[in-house]
Structures are given as C-alpha cells and as structure tokens.
Amino acid sequence: MAESVLIPKSNSQPVKVKQGQSFWPTLGRWSFILPLLIINLIIVIIPSVFGLLLAFTDWSGYGPINFIGLDNFSKLFQDAIFFKSLSNNLIWTALFLTVPIAVGLLGAYMLSGIKRGQILFRVIFFLPYVFASVVNTQIWRQILHPRVGIGPILADYGIPFLDFPIFGTRETALFAVAFVDGWHFWGFLVILYLAAMTAVDAELYEVARLDGASRFQQFRFVTLPSIRPTLVFTILMITIWSSLVFDYVFIMTGGGPANSSEVMGTYLYQNAFQRFDVGYAASVGVMMSLWVMLAVAGFVYLRRRGWDI
Amino acid sequence: MNRKTLFVLLTLFTLLFGGTISAQEVTTVTWWTEDYVDIDALNALLVEPFNAANPSIKLEVIPQTSLDEAVRTAFAAGSAPDILQTPGASFIGEFVDAGLVYPLSSAAAELGWQEKLLPWAYESGILNGELYSIPLTFESMILMYNKTLFEENGWTAPTTFEELQAIAEAAQAQGINPFGYGNSGFQPANEHVVGVYLNNYAGAENVYAALTGEKSWTDPEFAEAIELLRGHMADVNWFNDSLETWFAYGWNEQWTALSTRESAMMIIGTWGFRGADEFFGETTDEWDWAPIPPFSSNLPEYNYMLATGSTLSVNGQSANPEAAIAVLDFLYSDPARVLQIASGYNYGEFVVPLKFAAEDFPEGTDERIARFYADFGAVTAEGRVGYTTWTFWPADADVQLWQEIENVWYGEMTVETYLANHQAVWDEARADGAVPPIPTR
Numbered sequence: 001m002a003e004s005v006l007i008p009k010s011n012s013q014p015v016k017v018k019q020g021q022s023f024w025p026t027l028g029r030w031s032f033i034l035p036l037l038i039i040n041l042i043i044v045i046i047p048s049v050f051g052l053l054l055a056f057t058d059w060s061g062y063g064p065i066n067f068i069g070l071d072n073f074s075k076l077f078q079d080a081i082f083f084k085s086l087s088n089n090l091i092w093t094a095l096f097l098t099v100p101i102a103v104g105l106l107g108a109y110m111l112s113g114i115k116r117g118q119i120l121f122r123v124i125f126f127l128p129y130v131f132a133s134v135v136n137t138q139i140w141r142q143i144l145h146p147r148v149g150i151g152p153i154l155a156d157y158g159i160p161f162l163d164f165p166i167f168g169t170r171e172t173a174l175f176a177v178a179f180v181d182g183w184h185f186w187g188f189l190v191i192l193y194l195a196a197m198t199a200v201d202a203e204l205y206e207v208a209r210l211d212g213a214s215r216f217q218q219f220r221f222v223t224l225p226s227i228r229p230t231l232v233f234t235i236l237m238i239t240i241w242s243s244l245v246f247d248y249v250f251i252m253t254g255g256g257p258a259n260s261s262e263v264m265g266t267y268l269y270q271n272a273f274q275r276f277d278v279g280y281a282a283s284v285g286v287m288m289s290l291w292v293m294l295a296v297a298g299f300v301y302l303r304r305r306g307w308d309i
Numbered sequence: 310m311n312r313k314t315l316f317v318l319l320t321l322f323t324l325l326f327g328g329t330i331s332a333q334e335v336t337t338v339t340w341w342t343e344d345y346v347d348i349d350a351l352n353a354l355l356v357e358p359f360n361a362a363n364p365s366i367k368l369e370v371i372p373q374t375s376l377d378e379a380v381r382t383a384f385a386a387g388s389a390p391d392i393l394q395t396p397g398a399s400f401i402g403e404f405v406d407a408g409l410v411y412p413l414s415s416a417a418a419e420l421g422w423q424e425k426l427l428p429w430a431y432e433s434g435i436l437n438g439e440l441y442s443i444p445l446t447f448e449s450m451i452l453m454y455n456k457t458l459f460e461e462n463g464w465t466a467p468t469t470f471e472e473l474q475a476i477a478e479a480a481q482a483q484g485i486n487p488f489g490y491g492n493s494g495f496q497p498a499n500e501h502v503v504g505v506y507l508n509n510y511a512g513a514e515n516v517y518a519a520l521t522g523e524k525s526w527t528d529p530e531f532a533e534a535i536e537l538l539r540g541h542m543a544d545v546n547w548f549n550d551s552l553e554t555w556f557a558y559g560w561n562e563q564w565t566a567l568s569t570r571e572s573a574m575m576i577i578g579t580w581g582f583r584g585a586d587e588f589f590g591e592t593t594d595e596w597d598w599a600p601i602p603p604f605s606s607n608l609p610e611y612n613y614m615l616a617t618g619s620t621l622s623v624n625g626q627s628a629n630p631e632a633a634i635a636v637l638d639f640l641y642s643d644p645a646r647v648l649q650i651a652s653g654y655n656y657g658e659f660v661v662p663l664k665f666a667a668e669d670f671p672e673g674t675d676e677r678i679a680r681f682y683a684d685f686g687a688v689t690a691e692g693r694v695g696y697t698t699w700t701f702w703p704a705d706a707d708v709q710l711w712q713e714i715e716n717v718w719y720g721e722m723t724v725e726t727y728l729a730n731h732q733a734v735w736d737e738a739r740a741d742g743a744v745p746p747i748p749t750r
Contacts, residue, residue, distance in 0.1 A: 060406070060407070060408060061381060061385070061403065061404050062384065062403055062404060062406070062407030063403075063406050063407030063408065144552060145557075146553075146557050146566075147562065164553065165551070165553040165554050165556060165557035166552060166556035167493075167556065167557055168493070168553040168555065168556030169553045169556075172721065173556075253495045253556070254494075255496075256492070256496055256556055256715060257552075257553070257555075257556040257715055257719070258715035258716045258718070258719045259715070259716070260719060261710075270708070270712075273377075273378055273381070274704070274708045275704065275705050275708050276403050276704055276705070277705070
C-alpha cells in the first residue's frame, strides 16, 4: 500500500496525494501560493521569531544582544505592575465580551425590524468606528472634562454623579477608557450582526410567530442560534483584540493614575521605549501572544467538538 | 556613427552625467526636530541662511511627531538623520553605547565650542571623556504666578518656604488652588515637582552627592522631601483641588487655571514662557515669575536647576559627519541668530546655552524674560545650581522616579520603598556605566 502525505486545500480539508504522483504538478500548485508564503515569511514569521528570541535577551534596542536565559520571565512573574496589567486586560475582555456585544445585538435586532432609514442608522452607528482613535479620544476627553464637560453642567442641575475627573480617578479610569473604546466599537458589531441576521430564513420567524413566540423568544430561539458562527467569531476576535489593546489607553490615561489603567500593551511600550529594555518588553509581548494562542486554541477545540462556528 | 547621432549621444551624456556630477557636489544634511517648531520661521532664520552660506551643503530640517520614537525606528532601519535630536542628555547614553553617535571632541576643540557654550551645558554632553552631544535648549524650573491676583491680595513673590506656605493657605481660604499643574498627556510631568522638592528641600548639595554616589537616595533628607511633596499633593491639595485633577490637567488646563485665577501659582520649567503670553493674552491679568524659594530653612538661598531640554549630536552612521558638524557650528557661532529663533517661542525653546551678552537679545525683549536670563547667568555663575531629573538621571531611574511617585501619592507605596527602589535602579545604572555626566560642583 502506497504511503500518503497531506497537503492543504482551500476548504481546509486535507487531501491525500499518493506518493509517486508527479512532482511537477504539485510544485506548480505550491508555486501559486509561494509569493504569499514569502511575504508571510518576511513580515510575519521572521519578526515573530525575532521577537520571541528577544525575550531571552537584555537588548536595549541598540548595540549588542546578550542572551540571559529566562531572566526576563523570572522578573516578569514577580512584577506587580505586569500582573496589574494582565488583570486589567482580563477586566477589559470581560467588559467587551458583554457590553458592546449586548448593545450590538440589541442594535442589530432593532435595526433588522425596520425597513425605512436602516441605511442611515447603519452609517450613524458605524461612523465612530472609522474615526481615528485620536479623534474619538479628544471628543470624549472634552465631553467628560472635569471643568468644561458635561459633569459640571449636570452638577449645576443637581445631577453630580459625573462631576469629577473621571479619567484621573483610579477607580474609574479603566472603565472610562473602555467606555470610549466600546462607544467606537459597538457600531462595528451592529453591522456584523445585522448582516448575519439578514441571512436568517424568514420562514423560521414565521413559524415561530405561528407558534406564538414573542419578539424576545424569536430572538432567543431563532436569531441567536442562526447567527451563532458570527457571534462566536466576534467573541474570538474580541478576546484576541483585548489582549492587544493599546491606543485608547495610551492616549487617554497613559496607563495611570498609578498604573490603575495599565494594560499589557502600554506596559510593553513603556519598557521598550521609555526604559529602553526591549528584551523585557519582548517577554511581555510573548505573554500577549500566549493569550492569543489560547483564544485560538479554544476556538479550534470547539470546532473539533463539532460546534458550527 | 554619423555626426547627428554623435551630437544626440553627447547631449544626452552631458544632461545625464553633468546633472549627476553637479548634484553630487551638494551634500544633504538631514535634521529631524520636534513637531511643535515653527518650521517656516526655522527655515527662514536658520536653514536658508545656512544653505546660502554653504553652497556645498543642503540642510533639511524636518519636524517629526514623536521624534524620539521616529529616530529610534529610523536607526533600526539604518536611515536615521545626520543630526540627532534627543529629549535630553539622559537619552544619548544608549546611542553612544551602541556606537551610533559621532564623537565631537576634536571638532569642538577645533571650532572653540567650549568657549562659546556655558560650561555646565558643555560638560553635560561628555561621556567617558568624549563629547557626544550639545544642548539645543536649556531650561530651569521657576515659579510662575498670576501677578494681578498677587497684587490685589497684597502678596509678593515668596522668597522663603514660610512665605510660600502663607500664600498657599491664603489662596485656599479664598477657594483658589495654590498651584495649577497636571500630567494629563505627559506622565513624566510628575518629575518636574519631584525634582523641585528634592533640590529645594533636601538641597542641591545632597542631590549632587547622591548623583555622584556619595549619598544614598534612601537618606532621611530625601525621604522628608518626598513626604513633603506627598503631603502637599494628597493631604492638603496644593496642586489643583485634588490629586485626581492632577491626572486630568494638562498644558491647556493648567494655563487656563492660572490665567483665570483658578490657581495662583505654577511650578514649571522655563518652557512655560511659551504659554504665558498666549493664555494670559485672553484675560486682563498679567503673569510674572520668581525663583522657587528653598523649602527648608537649612537652605539659605535659591538656586536654578540645570536642564537641557533637547540635545544635538551627529549620527555615527552618517555619511556626512563634517557637513553635520558645520550645521552645528553655524548654530553655535551666532548668539543673535539663536535668540532670534528663540524669540519665536518667547524664549521657552531653542535657547542654546551660549554665553549671551545683553546686546544679543533683540530689542523689545520682554523684561520678565530678560530678567530671568540675567539672573540665571549670575546665580549659576556663583555655583548655585540644582539638577533636573531628565538631564542628570539615567533613563531607567528617571522613569521609576516619575512613575512610582503616583503610588506614593495614593498611599499604595511607602516613601521608604519608593526611595529604596530608586536607589536600586541607580545602583544598576551605575554598575552598567549608564549614569549621565554630572558637571563638577
């Protein structure tokens, strides 16, 4: 019996090719993806491997690179700020897996029920997503400004709950930044969920209505199961993106006050560009990559368990 | 080959290679600078005169957002500019260690830069006996205040800590914050106040001793200085109206607060001259400045903290180091030109630490600014100098100093732990040879 090897196919199902089959047609197929592989090698694989190796060095960003074994990781596991950053990333993930998804689902479901003006609302909801983070942060910095923002204005009318430096208070800084980032992000989810909901077979709703299902029951038993692949995909992406969060935190609080809004991304930046400890920063980066790999592994595991995602 | 073809070929050859030959005769020197500069003014006052005086060199000054990061990235890519601008002398050490900076001692000796520059400023660029950088601008910390508010209340600029305290308490009694300042958008602003409290309470002599390794940062005078700052920041709210507001206020807020009497004073560097006219111009109040008084009765006189705001060096990988040196020499050889450029920033930027004479200042220079530079020259000439963290601290120690102080203010870290951590980072930097040069006191 001839031995066989596996080669990838576009639908990700392996195809068995018998050994002894002509070499040239196989090479011809590979040559089509060769440019992509080369680009991938140059801009993804080599920098990734280099970044991984740097985590075992004391490189400052310039000059000689000395390998120091696991010293960076040993330091990392005793670093209270790193663990604070990690826990903030976890809080961030929990926030983004709940609030924007819930609001996005609600927005999409409500929009799916209207015929006139849907495009207008889609544009309005999506608009913050296309604005640069610098623009969004400046808008909200002014809205929530402790002197000229809505806080002091509301306080004048006897509603004082926002009349304090919301980005300058340890207890609220991370949540305030997450709110601004979530505000810009939820419209993106609305568009994704709306597209998925549009594809749901209308007959399913009709049958549910005939069975006496309420709007909520239609949503719970028809819409949600039908858009599950999209929902799980957004959960996966949010989990990955939450480990990489940087821009909104960096611009609005810089990780402060007193590291209260520090996340792994800002801590990495601080070590690489302020302390000139690129090796240590790379070890933080490795931890971020581990997070992403865990998320992807979970996704793959669920697929192998037969989840339709 | 007929004559017509020969003519065409000759013409093409002349056009192609003639142009190339003449282009090669001009050496381009690139200099990346901060993005807040008025590039049109800089081109008119520096670039065009230099290029006119040096036909074989073409100087190009290019503003960059996040200059330090842009330079670092460019170094990694092998395309850094010929003239390196860094945020301060603390930053040049890493580049020097990596062999990326051109040594300037021989050029400086030949061109007489040591005679032209203020001695401490010249010395701040020497690492391991070799000159690697020269300050582009020098600064000091001062006390700016709302002069109109002071006059209406019969207050005068404080010369002792007791006077400062009396004004602070009187201001607070009227609902006015003693100081307006904050770190929103620039977390290292923390170090401005930490440095002032270290120098003005523990004393510059002690700071110098700690910088040179003769004292420990854990010594009681430093602990008392940091505790005094912590109390002012977190207990009595001298800075804005709460610790939280410190993190919410930035450049615009702090100036608005001072010019609208929300606050009475501001501890700030001389770069503050840049904002004074702009913000007070929108009110009927006037501003003024004073030296920061000593915070301890053990210190009889005020001094001025020394600081280089930015430094200039020549890229060690530059193909044209001599041309880059010619640019630096053009700048350092003309005090009047320097002051003309600096006047565009109300003397808050581009104040190259040259030995200025009174006549170098353009006519009509603001009396308050001229008074500062005259007093700074006289006082520092007597050796009454302090030390700013961003000039004389190693980068890692500097970051620890301005970062962990927030934990001290919030009571999450004791003063003792903060200073012990600081000493530990210093020990590491000293062992690595990463301590910036400290001018002999």
